[in-house]
Amino acid sequence: MAAALSDKLKELLDGPVFVDIATIQPDGSPQVSPVWVKRDGDDLLVSTTVGRRKEQNLRRDPRVSVVARPEDAPYLYAEIRGSATLTTEGGQELINELSLKYTGKPYAEFNPASKEDAERVVVRITPRKIVGRI
DSSP: OOOOOOHHHHHHHHSSOOEEEEEEOTTSOEEEEEEOOEEETTEEEEEEETTSHHHHHHHHOOEEEEEEOOTTOTTOOEEEEEEEEEESTTHHHHHHHHHHHHHSSOHHHHOGGGGGOOOEEEEEEEEEEEEEOO
16 A cells, blocks of 8 residues: 655655665675765656666565655655556656756756667655655
8 A cells, every 4th residue: 555645754755855766685684885866756756777686676676665855954854665666758858857856957957978878767665664864
């Protein structure tokens, strides 16, 4: 059963907040990465590329946890636990949208080396449980 994001958490995620995404390595240990995020209703969208560790981890085991914290209030946080689905459809559009949100520039302008990137992947995270103080 999906969990709903609070209005305050939606507001935080709609701004340029960096979140940390945790996936599960093949040996069971955690792997954590800071990422850009977009909200789609109560789902979170994250961009990665084919072949990256988080993409490989999520294809093998879709369980995921994301932590969001306001930059100006580090003792407030929300941990969003859920599952991820992955698709390459819309991958380039998502990274461009995220780049505009976070840098004010198209992704190719922000990261000129991106022409050498592998195919982009959209990671859709559906919350199952939300804990924390936001």
